[in-house]
Amino acid sequence: QVQLVESGGGLVQAGGSLRLSCAASGRTFSSYVMGWFRQAPGKERELVAAITSGGSTNYADTVKGRFTISRDNAKNTVYLQMNSLKPEDTAVYSCAAGWTLRKYDYWGQGTQVTVSS
Numbered sequence: 001q002v003q004l005v006e007s008g009g010g011l012v013q014a015g016g017s018l019r020l021s022c023a024a025s026g027r028t029f030s031s032y033v034m035g036w037f038r039q040a041p042g043k044e045r046e047l048v049a050a051i052t053s054g055g056s057t058n059y060a061d062t063v064k065g066r067f068t069i070s071r072d073n074a075k076n077t078v079y080l081q082m083n084s085l086k087p088e089d090t091a092v093y094s095c096a097a098g099w100t101l102r103k104y105d106y107w108g109q110g111t112q113v114t115v116s117s
Helices: none
Strands: 004-007 010-013 018-024 033-039 046-051 057-059 067-072 077-082 091-098 111-116
Touching: 004 091, 018 033, 018 091, 018 111, 033 067, 033 077, 046 067, 046 077, 057 067, 077 091
Parallel strands: 010 111
Antiparallel strands: 004 018, 018 077, 033 046, 033 091, 046 057, 067 077, 091 111
């Protein structure tokens, strides 16, 4: 069982930056694939970025070059650095843990990110 708690969301102007953190419980954090998802009102949830246990990363095309996912296994934490934010990045961002890039078994409660124009 893994519990995930996100933090770092908030209100920022377009062009600004935020860093989201996701703290995980459990001893097997380093073995999990970790993902950041987002869901905007009226839209489907989408995978924003993912990082494997080996450190390989994947990004949605809409955030490539602007967002960076990283993990600190010593701190059981995964981060999402978001730069050059746009109003269309506004959403609830959630982190998730799983054994593969396609399936996530544990989810955090989410944190709101609002980007004003």
